[in-house]
């Protein structure tokens with residue numbers, strides 16, 4: 224027995240590196256979410272959640288299960304322009320959020336490189352921005368959120384109420400329940416423009432020195448040409464940016480609106496941005512990409528130590544300025560590999576993994592470096608150090624690329640590094656236990672057993688990294704198929720749901 228076949232859809236990872244087929248439900252109301260969970264429970268199928276679908280790998284996939292797509296639950300529920308506290312539904316995107324609040328002088332405190340991320344996805348991954356080293360991840364700015372548990376109960380979580388769930392569900396990748404609404408403290412801004420300074424850096428040494436001298440900047444990010452070997456390895460461009468202080472901008476109303484933040488629809492006055500990927504596609508291939516990178520670096524030298532004013536959205540969402548740029552990587556798609564490395568080891572590790580990539584003929588086409596600080600969330604990916612996000616085309620050599628990633632894992636783990644599940648496609652369970660620690664993994668799985676004793680919530684990522692295939696739901700599904708009798712809805716207080724102690728249920732979420 225299965226849900227209607229008309230619900231079946233192919234769901235692709237953002238990086239197009241994997242796909243799965245799921246029964247997709249797109250509720251617009253809270254009761255719609257309950258209905259979808261009831262359906263899943265009735266058919267004995269696990270449930271995965273999807274926000275904007277911007278995770279590079281399998282974080283929102285749930286093969287042959289139910290996929291709850293929350294992107295239609297996208298309302299701003301309340302906004303106080305005096306305090307900057309906003310309450311939004313889980314499917315509200317960062318893009319719709321900043322457009323709603325900017326006229327009143329507010330901006331999301333933490334944003335990712337794309338604005339198409341939803342609040343639910345942002346909390347579940349605990350996203351970081353180019354200001355992570357002083358602003359922390361988005362979780363640091365969440366006042367409270369509501370989460371719908373597998374039992375049908377909704378819990379409000381904050382630092383003082385249900386705090387264990389607060390620190391675990393933020394960064395918990397949808398494995399504890401459905402986040403339905405979020406209260407966020409926004410950042411006050413006095414202009415829609417940032418003052419941006421550019422630096423051309425000649426090698427890894429200059430990269431780290433420039434990050435260090437600009438440690439008080441509001442944002443800092445580096446583009447690294449990872450194709451460059453030898454003496455100039457690590458060369459690239461760095462941009463450090465600062466918000467303008469109160470009174471610095473004599474006409475803040477001119478930039479504090481979404482029109483002033485937007486970019487023209489065309490590049491050079493004629494090429495539609497939506498078509499840029501077709502031009503990019505012509506430059507795919509290691510040799511051509513090396514030439515592009517070298518040209519970009521050379522052009523960037525002219526910018527060295529120049530300053531300019533740039534709209535906040537344009538600076539933060541550079542990747543959105545070429546819609547569908549990932550299509551340039553078709554047909555194979557791409558993966559991103561983003562290690563987070565303590566500062567004392569970062570330079571050596573970044574040098575080693577980029578050199579190893581070149582040696583194994585998988586040079587990363589794009590390298591982006593950021594500065595980070597630790598945070599208090601249970602499944603944290605952050606360290607007091609740096610991350611380097613590397614984009615790899617998959618092409619025809621998937622196996623050797625995966626081998627390379629596993630070899631790089633060793634280098635990163637031996638240096639005390641961590642990984643970010645939103646960007647991951649290749650990690651294995653042992654690696655996760657090494658960087659999170661066995662105790663932390665057990666703590667998370669214990670909480671999951673208590674909140675979700677039947678392992679209702681699963682994704683391809685959770686199966687790959689934590690196990691959990693043999694859930695009670697799966698057993699129940701087998702029994703259902705044998706008896707062709709559907710069980711009762713799980714919040715209808717069925718005897719099985721209430722009499723069994725979840726702690727004693729060793730079958731749920733155990734490794735297969």
Ligand SMILES: Cc1cc2nc3c(=O)[nH]c(=O)nc-3n(C[C@H](O)[C@H](O)[C@H](O)COP(=O)(O)OP(=O)(O)OC[C@H]3O[C@@H](n4cnc5c(N)ncnc54)[C@H](O)[C@@H]3O)c2cc1C
Nearest residue numbers: 274275276277278336341343344347348350351397402645
């Ligand atoms: C071009 C690009 C640039 C990026 N830049 C950055 C960056 O700078 N910093 C950064 O941190 N990340 C970055 N990311 C990654 C992105 O921010 C995360 O993958 C984020 O989680 C995506 O949000 P989403 O709404 O698309 O969620 P999805 O990708 O759909 O889902 C992400 C996770 O959240 C879970 N989830 C979704 N909604 C809910 C919900 N309502 N309740 C519970 N769980 C839920 C899903 O099950 C999944 O595990 C980037 C991604 C792209 C494509």
